[in-house]
Amino acid sequence: MSTRKLIFTALICGLAIMLAGGIKLLQVANDDTELIVHALGVEQTLSDMTVSVVEVEQSASMTAVTISAQGVQDADPVEGWRLLAGGEVLLPLNPQSETCRATDVVEARTCVVEFPPSEGSVTVAYIRAGAQSQWAP
Numbered sequence: 001m002s003t004r005k006l007i008f009t010a011l012i013c014g015l016a017i018m019l020a021g022g023i024k025l026l027q028v029a030n031d032d033t034e035l036i037v038h039a040l041g042v043e044q045t046l047s048d049m050t051v052s053v054v055e056v057e058q059s060a061s062m063t064a065v066t067i068s069a070q071g072v073q074d075a076d077p078v079e080g081w082r083l084l085a086g087g088e089v090l091l092p093l094n095p096q097s098e099t100c101r102a103t104d105v106v107e108a109r110t111c112v113v114e115f116p117p118s119e120g121s122v123t124v125a126y127i128r129a130g131a132q133s134q135w136a137p
Contacts, residue, residue: 067113089125
């Protein structure tokens with residue numbers, strides 16, 4: 001193959017890649033994904049776990065989030081919770097909390113999940129099996 005044919009083929013491939021990128025950009029720009037933030041106390045079922053955020057208390061030492069969970073036998077109730085505050089995603093301070101009992105299939109268990117201190121508005125998120133729900137006071 002001559003050099004001219006190789007250059008021409010490379011240009012055609014480059015144009016095809018740019019065209020595909022432009023089409024993908026238009027698809028993403030027209031994507032209307034709606035973000036739903038629930039009020040405190042609203043129950044949401046993600047996979048086989050039903051959860052809700054009961055209360056959020058902010059103090060100088062921590063942000064305490066009272067949650068309710070049921071649906072899976074002996075699951076860790078702290079796993080999957082995140083706090084969105086000040087542009088950061090915060091993980092629980094007590095991943096092995098002694099006050100949080102393992103979840104039950106029938107009985108809703110209430111638990112306090114402790115996060116680092118935060119100021120201003122916060123959003124509490126729960127992630128399970130690839131799905132996510134969010135609550136804000």
